[in-house]
Structures are given as structure tokens and as C-alpha cells.
Amino acid sequence: MLEIQGLSKKYGKHLAVDQVNLSVPDGKIGILLGPNGAGKSTIIKSIAGLLRYQGMIKIQGNPAKTLEAKKQFAYVPEIPAMFDALTVREHIEYMRRAYDSTITDGEVEELLKRFELDDKQEKLGNELSKGMMQKVSICCALCVHPKVILLDEPMVGLDPKAIKELKEVILELKEQNVTVLISTHMLEMVEDIWDIMFVMEKSHIIGAYRKEDVGNKDLDDLFFELTGGEKE
Numbered sequence: 001m002l003e004i005q006g007l008s009k010k011y012g013k014h015l016a017v018d019q020v021n022l023s024v025p026d027g028k029i030g031i032l033l034g035p036n037g038a039g040k041s042t043i044i045k046s047i048a049g050l051l052r053y054q055g056m057i058k059i060q061g062n063p064a065k066t067l068e069a070k071k072q073f074a075y076v077p078e079i080p081a082m083f084d085a086l087t088v089r090e091h092i093e094y095m096r097r098a099y100d101s102t103i104t105d106g107e108v109e110e111l112l113k114r115f116e117l118d119d120k121q122e123k124l125g126n127e128l129s130k131g132m133m134q135k136v137s138i139c140c141a142l143c144v145h146p147k148v149i150l151l152d153e154p155m156v157g158l159d160p161k162a163i164k165e166l167k168e169v170i171l172e173l174k175e176q177n178v179t180v181l182i183s184t185h186m187l188e189m190v191e192d193i194w195d196i197m198f199v200m201e202k203s204h205i206i207g208a209y210r211k212e213d214v215g216n217k218d219l220d221d222l223f224f225e226l227t228g229g230e231k232e
């Protein structure tokens with residue numbers, strides 16, 4: 001479970017996030033939507049512990065900055081950060097050891113195969129394309145068996161096979177009762193997997209919908225209803 005209460009963040013005098021409350025229960029897929037500059041990345045970076053902020057963020061009931069929370073949390077950043085001198089496999093092994101992960105060698109092989117990285121295991125971080133880096137970043141997050149996972153624009157730069165695989169993985173995580181939060185502009189990429197949507201505008205969450213309350217209504221209709229924009 002991910003819980004945010006009264007989150008505010010100022011950059012100098014600019015209030016980028018203003019008293020935001022948001023929570024995603026176990027086994028649910030939350031999506032964070034909103035126009036450029038609304039404050040989504042600021043929320044994501046706050047959850048990931050990359051910013052100082054005011055308010056409360058809890059992961060599985062633990063304050064986000066504690067070790068107990070960090071052990072159960074994984075983050076796929078919008079721009080993957082690789083170690084130039086480590087191979088794909090070494091990135092995975094680094095994460096496994098850092099988190100003392102229970103993932104087995106067989107599960108790692110399976111994961112690399114699903115994201116078509118099995119034949120790239122010996123490539124160095126600085127020899128990878130942007131899409132490959134993104135896939136390594138996703139595999140690193142998955143191999144720690146997180147209870148809460150945060151994905152920032154995860155589909156950008158991925159090929160169709162990887163997008164399909166990632167959506168399947170996300171649905172499998174949900175089955176395993178993992179909490180998922182995805183920040184994205186690409187409504188069509190999440191329309192068939194979301195459970196709760198949060199729409200941001202000008203530093204605030206202006207609305208939230210639960211899938212079970214809206215029936216078959218389109219995600220983009222709901223989004224434009226809240227933001228007052230026109231569907232193209």
C-alpha cells in the first residue's frame with residue numbers, strides 16, 4: 001500500500017505540489033495523469049526519496065525514508081540511469097545483492113528472456129540503446145520482488161513487444177497483491193489495466209476515479225471531463 005497525505009513541495013517560491021492526498025491499496029494499479037507542469041514528476045520524485053518535501057508518504061505502512069520502506073519499494077525512473085562499466089547481468093546481480101532478493105536464477109533468466117535481454121547480458125551499460133536501458137531498468141526493479149512499484153513514463157521508448165510484456169508483468173504484479181503506481185501521458189497504454197486514476201492540474205489532484213465506479217467509460221473521456229480539454 002502506498003499512502004500520501006498532505007504532500008507539498010516548493011521550488012524556491014513556486015509551489016509545485018500543494019497538499020496532495022493519494023493512496024493506492026495492495027493489489028491495485030494507480031495511474032497519475034496530468035498536463036505538462038502539473039506536478040506529477042515532483043510527486044514521483046518525492047515518493048522515490050529524491051526530494052525534500054512536506055507531508056507524509058508511507059510504503060507498506062512505513063515512512064518512505066526508512067530502510068523498512070525502501071526494502072519493499074522499487075522505482076523505474078523516466079530516464080534510466082546505467083553504470084557505464086557494468087554489464088546488463090551485473091546490473092541485475094547488483095540489485096539482487098543490494099536488496100538481498102529472494103529471486104532465483106531461473107526467474108532472472110525468464111525475466112531477461114521476456115524483455116529480450118537474454119542475449120545482451122554481457123553488453124555494458126554504455127553500449128545499450130535507450131530502449132534497452134529502459135528494459136534493464138524495469139528488470140532491475142522487478143528482480144527485487146517489490147511490494148510497491150513506481151513507474152515513471154515506463155512505456156516511452158519501448159518497442160511493441162516490450163510494451164505488451166510490461167503490461168502483462170504489471171497485471172501479474174497486481175495478482176501478487178503488489179501496489180503499482182504509473183505516471184504517464186499515454187492514456188492508451190494504461191486504459192486496459194488501471195484500477196484508480198488520479199488527475200493532476202496546477203499542483204493539485206483535481207479528481208480521482210475508481211474503475212469499479214465508472215463502468216465502461218473511456219479513460220480519456222474521464223480525463224478530459226476533469227481537465228475540461230477537448231478530445232482530439
Ligand SMILES: Nc1ncnc2c1ncn2[C@@H]1O[C@H](COP(=O)(O)OP(=O)(O)OP(=O)(O)O)[C@@H](O)[C@H]1O
Pocket residue numbers: 011014016034035036037038039040041042043
Ligand atoms: N528543479 C526544479 N526547480 C524549479 N522548478 C521546478 C523544478 N522541477 C519542476 N519545477 C516546476 O514545478 C512544476 C511541476 O513540475 P513537474 O516536473 O512536477 O511537472 P510534471 O507534471 O511532471 O510535468 P511533465 O508532464 O512535463 O513531466 C512546474 O511548474 C515546473 O516548472
